[in-house]
Amino acid sequence: MTTDLATHARTLLDLHTAPELLVLAxxxxxVSAQVVAATPGTRALATASHSIASTFGYPDGERIPLDLHLxxxxxxxxxxNVPVSMDMEAGYGHAGDTARRAIEIGVVGGNLEDQMKPLNEAVTAVEAVMAAGREAGITFVLNxxxxxxxxxxxGTARADVLAEVIRRGRAFLDAGAPVVFVPxxxxxxxIAEVADAFGPQKLTLISVPGVxxxxxxxxxxxxxxxxxxxxTQRVALTALQDATTELLAGGTLPASTRALN
Structure with missing residues (x-):
């Protein structure tokens, strides 16, 4: 373990437990990482597995080879030079080993999907990731x-949906995960109900455009x-397509374009 790894892990954990919302684009x-990292207010980065897979022409869902993803x-x-959290999808068959490999390249946090597997299996995966962090001498910030x-x-009653969210989320927290992500x-x-059930600064969400x-x-x-x-990748691609459409229609590229690379 390097000092930088330990420092970044502690920083990322502190950002999650602070009262101020941690916003991660x-x-x-x-180049997307450099642009976001250079944006005032950015304190950490998170990768998007869907977007990385798409960059290489793969569909989402662990279709991209793990070596290429890593x-x-x-x-x-x-x-x-900020902490980085990796979207590990469902762990590529062995969540603990995938987390170890991520930590070896400097990652200090990550997402892990339960994919609604039996709860005992999902909890075991969470425990494996947290154990990988301990082996490296850090508290891995598992989302x-x-x-x-x-x-x-x-048609499922929302009360039943929320009950299952809370049941699984609490189990993951009990297994050592610092926070629980509920897309x-x-x-x-x-949101208020689940946040209250999990406890302060334990719930994480995704920002869905227009919703x-x-x-x-x-x-x-x-x-x-x-x-x-x-x-965020779709925001960038939307801007690209809109600019291309305007250009093909006889117009020009947006005057607001900035030299960010």
Whole structure:
């Protein structure tokens, strides 16, 4: 373990436990990481697995080879001087080993999907990741993800959905995960209920364009972290397509374009 690794791990954990909301605009390659890291107010970075896979022409869902995925994350870590959290998807078959490999390249936190596997299996995976961090001498900032809200069967009563979110999230917290990520949770009252059930600064969410509450509102509700997943890459690609459309229609590139690379 290097001093920088320990320092970054402690910094990332502190950012999650502070009352101020940690906002992470997810990145997918070196230049996106450098642009986000250089933006005033950025204190850490998180990678987006969907976006990294797309960069190389792979669909989401652990289709990109782990070696290729890790190589891009390594390049990102080496290009910036802030803590980096990696989206490890569901752990590529062995969450503990994947976390060890991520830590070896300088990663100090990460997402891990439960994919609604039996709870004992999901908890075992969380424990394996946290053990990998301890072996490296750090508290790995695991953002343990439950898909209980995202994958709820149509027509399921919301009370039952939230009960399952809380059951799985509490189990992950009890297994050592510092925070729990609940995609699919956007309603103000539901967010407040889950945040209260998890405890202060334990819930993390994703910002969905046109759907999610503003970051300031989530901070007031006690949310620990807000990330953007694949949506920041889609923002960039939307701008690219819009600019191309304007150019092909006889116009010009946007005058507001900045030299960021």
């Amino acid at each position: 997810n990145v997918w390659d070196v 190589d891009m994350v390594r390049r990102i870590v080496q290009a910036v 343990a993800r439950t898909d209980a809200a995202l994958r709820a069967a149509p 699919g949770l956007t309603d103000r009252q539901e 999610s509450l503003p970051a300031r509102d989530l901070e007031a509700l006690g949310v620990a972290r807000l990330s953007t997943g694949p949506f």
